[in-house]
Amino acid sequence: QKEVEQNSGPLSVPEGAIASLNCTYSDRGSQSFFWYRQYSGKSPELIMSIYSNGDKEDGRFTAQLNKASQYVSLLIRDSQPSDSATYLCAVNARGSYIPTFGRGTSLIVHP
Amino acid sequence: GAVVSQHPSRVICKSGTSVKIECRSLDFQATTMFWYRQFPKQSLMLMATSNEGSKATYEQGVEKDKFLINHASLTLSTLTVTSAHPEDSSFYICSARVRSGPSYNEQFFGPGTRLTVL
Numbered sequence: 001q002k003e004v005e006q007n008s009g010p011l012s013v014p015e016g017a018i019a020s021l022n023c024t025y026s027d028r029g030s031q032s033f034f035w036y037r038q039y040s041g042k043s044p045e046l047i048m049s050i051y052s053n054g055d056k057e058d059g060r061f062t063a064q065l066n067k068a069s070q071y072v073s074l075l076i077r078d079s080q081p082s083d084s085a086t087y088l089c090a091v092n093a094r095g096s097y098i099p100t101f102g103r104g105t106s107l108i109v110h111p
Numbered sequence: 112g113a114v115v116s117q118h119p120s121r122v123i124c125k126s127g128t129s130v131k132i133e134c135r136s137l138d139f140q141a142t143t144m145f146w147y148r149q150f151p152k153q154s155l156m157l158m159a160t161s162n163e164g165s166k167a168t169y170e171q172g173v174e175k176d177k178f179l180i181n182h183a184s185l186t187l188s189t190l191t192v193t194s195a196h197p198e199d200s201s202f203y204i205c206s207a208r209v210r211s212g213p214s215y216n217e218q219f220f221g222p223g224t225r226l227t228v229l
Binding site for chain 1 (some may be wrong): 133145154155157193202205206208215216217218219220221222223
């Protein structure tokens with residue numbers, strides 16, 4: 001069974017700090033990786049997608065993928081209180097377009 | 112781009128009635144749409160995968176006769192909760208998959224429908 005693991009948190013960081021969110025997955029053949037942000041009472045919103053090893057940066061967000069170690073992470077620089085949300089990691093196995101979602105990590109950015 | 116709408120955003124109904132939820136991809140064609148359910152403070156639960164022009168594929172434990180899914184066009188999928196009961200009260204969210212291009216396999220979610228069954 002394909003699994004995607006995330007620490008449920010909450011992860012609490014001060015405003016302006018770097019928030020580091022981690023995700024591990026069990027299927028070594030996985031090929032597509034996504035980070036979503038979900039505010040309370042709202043639907044998920046795509047933040048980043050990453051498909052190859054290394055880093056991918058978009059504004060304050062950096063996704064890091066290490067397929068050998070089977071983990072993907074999301075860094076949020078200069079964290080803001082508005083970043084407080086649940087962050088979901090999603091992984092597609094090789095040849096599959098159906099993602100497996102982690103349970104999410106709750107991030108709290110305090111002023 | 113990649114906007115998904117969902118209607119209605121909130122519905123309250125009596126036990127035993129049926130409720131239809133619409134999911135539309137507004138600026139792209141979605142051959143595949145997904146339906147999720149989320150209970151408070153819990154993770155997303157995939158209910159079914161909907162492919163245009165074919166029958167939906169339901170996840171284990173999801174009653175296909177209770178949750179009717181129709182994906183009649185490349186931009187519209189509907190979920191009908193038949194004979195709704197209070198335990199069906201939940202947040203229902205659809206998503207649409209980008210089939211090709213640089214956003215390959217990315218999913219874009221609708222805003223969700225909050226169903227309350229009295």
